[in-house]
Amino acid sequence: MPRPALLIFTDLDGTLLDHDTYSHAPARPALDRLRAAAIPVILASSKTAAEIAPLRCELGLCAFPAIVENGAGILEPGRAEPPQGGGRYAELRAALDRVPAALRAQYRGFGDWDVAEIARRTGLPETHAARAARRQHSEPGLWSGDDTGKAAFVAALRAQGVTAREGGRFLTLSFGGTKAGRMAEIAARHRTPFIVALGDAANDAEMLEQADMGFVIANPAHPPLPMLRGEPHGHIHRIDTPGPKGWNAAIERVMTEFGM
Template sequence: MIQLLVFSDLDGTLLDHDTYDYTPALPAIADIKARGGLLILASSKTAAEMLPLHQALGLEDTPMIVENGAACLSPAYIGSKDADYRAIREVLRSLGAPFRGFGDMSVSEVSAETGLSMVDAARAKTRQFSEPGVWQGDAHQSAGFLAALARQGITARRGGRFLTLSFGATKADQMQQLCRSYAPSYSVALGDAPNDIEMIATADRGVVVRNDHSPDLPGLANYPHILRTTLAGPTGWNDAMLQILDELNFTQKGAAAHG
């Protein structure tokens, strides 16, 4: 039985906002593994983007929550089905709104928008379930755009950099499904952006990782189980997880399964 599930956002959380470095978090990741826990990456990134990091961290067959929660995939079953993505792009074409998605950008433009290498930017364009992009209109236009998307069953969620469109499943939905499947004694969720709020609030212990480039997360002030880091990115991630893991030496036996 898996005792601990740790769900982590990537950009600005486990990965440094500017450099995408994760090495400051390695001590806590090693401790999670030593305790028999699973680290589950949960990102708006595509499976193609996440797989190299997943492999570099030695996460083996642990599932990944991809494209902002639009799907949960085992590394062994990453495929090329993209019907959801093509449907979203068709709706965008019909609306003609001032939204510039990754499908409207070249690889070099995605690289410029994200700071990713050309190789990683090409992976970011290999989408199956969702479309991130930049809203270029005003607030009034945005309300109409979101309403038109909703009539087509498409939801929009704000991440640290982009507005991401999908057919509704969230990181929190996928987290809860995995908690039901694994029935852990304890769950932890870490994130830095508005699209992480539900995941952070739903876990047994939530962590808001400091990111000065991301908007402050509202609505979490009254949750006593949520920790906010003073340090940013993977350094804050590492400190928070080591603190929580230390606390679990005393609380894990009595923790109730969550989900």
């Protein structure tokens, strides 16, 4: 029987990109092997379309769609620059400002910071931070209060239809959409694909669990993910080497198992 189409879905920060330097260089050997085998690699990140569009081309992945803003949107193939406008960001910020003031004061997001502050909080150069500020669908930010306050904050947002998801760096707010949901949407464009997903943080968990094979890439910058559904059955594997080196090792393993 013919081998099913192989699709790779991958998180960026802390997975394909180094958590501190944002370099993907150690993953280049595996990326080159995937490109030679014509295997699609779909980026799935909390980054904006403005950030992902040039990075996707730099990685040689312009021919494939990308999942942006933590699953709140999809950037279709072939764009070196994202479309202007669209999305519900202004509506999201308005909902955030309707949260009780005592809770609102303990959350600061990208919309509360200028480009210099976004650069400081993310470690990005200011030119890249400016792209991160071009949001369409979601608001990443930092919670400065305690867990009880955070639960109340999240509940107040939920009452307005806003979801909050923990990522590797930020608590990200949106009106819905997940990496897992977008992965299923993109996979449906292909005939019976075999899906491999890679990630490092809580906002990747559903994507990893939904894939045919998932890899949790170590990220010492935050606590490890708890055991995921599928790990006891060998569908999800943990890679001890962090970032793009771990990503490279995971993909080399996939390519070997597929006889490529």
